[in-house]
Amino acid sequence: MQDRDIERIRKFNRFYTNLIGILDRHILESPLSLSEARVLYELCNADDPTARQIMLSLNIDEGYLSRIINRFIRQGLVKKIRSEKDRRVFLLSVTARGKAQFQKINQASSGAVQTMCAGLGECETQEMISMMEGIVKILSKKYENAQAD
């Protein structure tokens, strides 16, 4: 691959980093931080999640995560019950309130995406989405479940 190609990719990366930064700022208007939002996302989308599992899939510090989860519990967003199979682990579940909070963030996030696309024509939008999916398809061969480098 040529230097010129790398430069083009990096240019995209800079552009998209910036864009994601703008989108994320919308989410930060919620009572949750970015990391908290990601943890909640993970909790809502994994089945029978545990701290360890989230730590691995989010590649987040174990202690930091422990505090986030316990904050969620204090806020009534999440419950944990000790596993009967292995009493070291806690099975985590999102409460109704947690799900509501998640929905709120979700809607804010979707709203931000809509804002980002406002003004684009239907055709352009579809084109863009299929390019996004094309990129994922090409890159996900390597980065499917990549957490480390």
Add this chain to the structure above:
Amino acid sequence: MQDRDIERIRKFNRFYTNLIGILDRHILESPLSLSEARVLYELCNADDPTARQIMLSLNIDEGYLSRIINRFIRQGLVKKIRSEKDRRVFLLSVTARGKAQFQKINQASSGAVQTMCAGLGECETQEMISMMEGIVKILSKKYENAQAD
């Protein structure tokens, strides 16, 4: 735009956020933090940069930036001279040492991109790049100089 479309875009955003996170971790092996690296990038790529200008283009806190720049000066990466035209502003310039540091980060960053693309065929790579540029083209109508939301 349909909910389904938003979800597809958000999926890409999650994928790419994750990918950028992986790439950034390479840069963090340098002595500069991510923000510092971005400031240095900006300093190296703007002409006659000033703090204010960087603050605007990076959308970073003024005080925070001030400290980063003064740290750079202490480290001999940057020099500032008071503008004769307007003695409130400082004209910033990157020293040889600063440029060397920048090159180092640059190379690490390019290396990370290469790793990310390793294993892709020439054709796939070109396809991917043109999709990236297609996305930028579509979105940059709105987000050309977007800093705020």
Add this chain to the structure above:
DNA sequence: CTGAAATACTTGACATTGTCAAGTATTTCC
């Protein structure tokens, strides 16, 4: 069966990163 090692989570201490607001110097413009 026992005890050393491994695993899951917690906690304290701390470093880094980022934010807010007040402060100084200079310039602009009525």
Add this chain to the structure above:
DNA sequence: GGAAATACTTGACAATGTCAAGTATTTCAG
């Protein structure tokens, strides 16, 4: 000439993330 605006700095602090040691439980080699 002086109030308002601009460019930058500084202090105080909050948010975020990291490291390592600590507790409880389980696994597994001998």
